[in-house]
Amino acid sequence: MPKRNPTVPKHIACVMDGNGRWAEQRGLARIEGHKMGEHSLFEAVEGAIELGVEWLTVYAFSTENWKRPPDEVKFLIGFNDDILLRRQDELNEMGVQIRFVGRNDWRVPKRLVNRMNEASALTKGNKKLKFTIAFNYGGRAEIADAVKSLMASGVSADKVNERMIARHLYDPDMPEVDLMIRTSGEFRTSNFLLWHLAYSEMWFTDTLWPDFTRAHMADAVADFQQRGRRYGGVTA
Numbered sequence: 001m002p003k004r005n006p007t008v009p010k011h012i013a014c015v016m017d018g019n020g021r022w023a024e025q026r027g028l029a030r031i032e033g034h035k036m037g038e039h040s041l042f043e044a045v046e047g048a049i050e051l052g053v054e055w056l057t058v059y060a061f062s063t064e065n066w067k068r069p070p071d072e073v074k075f076l077i078g079f080n081d082d083i084l085l086r087r088q089d090e091l092n093e094m095g096v097q098i099r100f101v102g103r104n105d106w107r108v109p110k111r112l113v114n115r116m117n118e119a120s121a122l123t124k125g126n127k128k129l130k131f132t133i134a135f136n137y138g139g140r141a142e143i144a145d146a147v148k149s150l151m152a153s154g155v156s157a158d159k160v161n162e163r164m165i166a167r168h169l170y171d172p173d174m175p176e177v178d179l180m181i182r183t184s185g186e187f188r189t190s191n192f193l194l195w196h197l198a199y200s201e202m203w204f205t206d207t208l209w210p211d212f213t214r215a216h217m218a219d220a221v222a223d224f225q226q227r228g229r230r231y232g233g234v235t236a
């Protein structure tokens with residue numbers, strides 16, 4: 001097996017943004033943009049595998065997205081369910097391990113929770129790519145939930161440290177993000193993976209998510225490979 005290029009990001013996180021604008025530009029309903037985003041999602045998964053990325057995390061629905069019109073929220077819930085149903089076997093054959101992060105509260109329908117559990121169970125032995133879908137996810141909610149779980153464990157305040165908080169996050173195995181990609185010309189995190197993004201490199205493009213392809217991911221990685229990461233230190 002060829003040696004992995006050490007500068008390939010181990011973990012890429014994507015803020016899949018711009019579906020609504022993509023549709024509006026064409027005089028279509030916003031949900032048509034979401035539908036087109038499915039193709040880009042698979043471009044991202046296949047691109048990540050081709051590049052040798054180990055972890056890919058995508059922002060599918062934020063804790064703030066409940067503010068959207070009820071019809072759009074309903075569509076997004078059904079659409080996520082539908083994608084998993086239709087494509088989990090394909091992802092499984094590709095060697096993708098499907099994982100989820102997010103708050104499992106009363107707003108997430110049981111049917112979708114069951115679907116997520118089914119997809120995770122089906123693919124749990126796969127090794128090619130750890131593909132995490134962030135659904136009903138908020139970075140602040142995750143940290144608040146971690147603190148709640150830490151306190152419930154009975155730990156004393158003087159023992160609390162960063163490693164301990166990290167062990168109580170939704171997925172304690174998820175590594176820090178090396179590269180965050182956001183489409184649609186917006187320059188913000190929108191509450192995505194706040195803990196894991198602390199030292200990630202950011203790559204932004206005006207391309208709207210439905211137009212995103214594996215070539216964009218390759219460009220982002222090439223850019224990443226030119227950057228010096230110092231983590232607060234000095235370059236050797």
Ligand code: IPE
Pocket residue numbers: 016017018019020021022060061065076184209
């Ligand atoms: C991203 O596209 C998808 C989700 C947030 C679910 P948007 O729906 O945010 O598209 P814009 O930003 O309105 O164009």
Ligand code: IPE
Pocket residue numbers: 015016017018059060061062065186188190
């Ligand atoms: C972030 O996009 C959430 C997802 C991609 C799921 P938004 O479109 O919701 O973010 P804002 O509102 O532009 O910050």
Ligand code: MG
Pocket residue numbers: 017018019
């Ligand atoms: Mg948006």
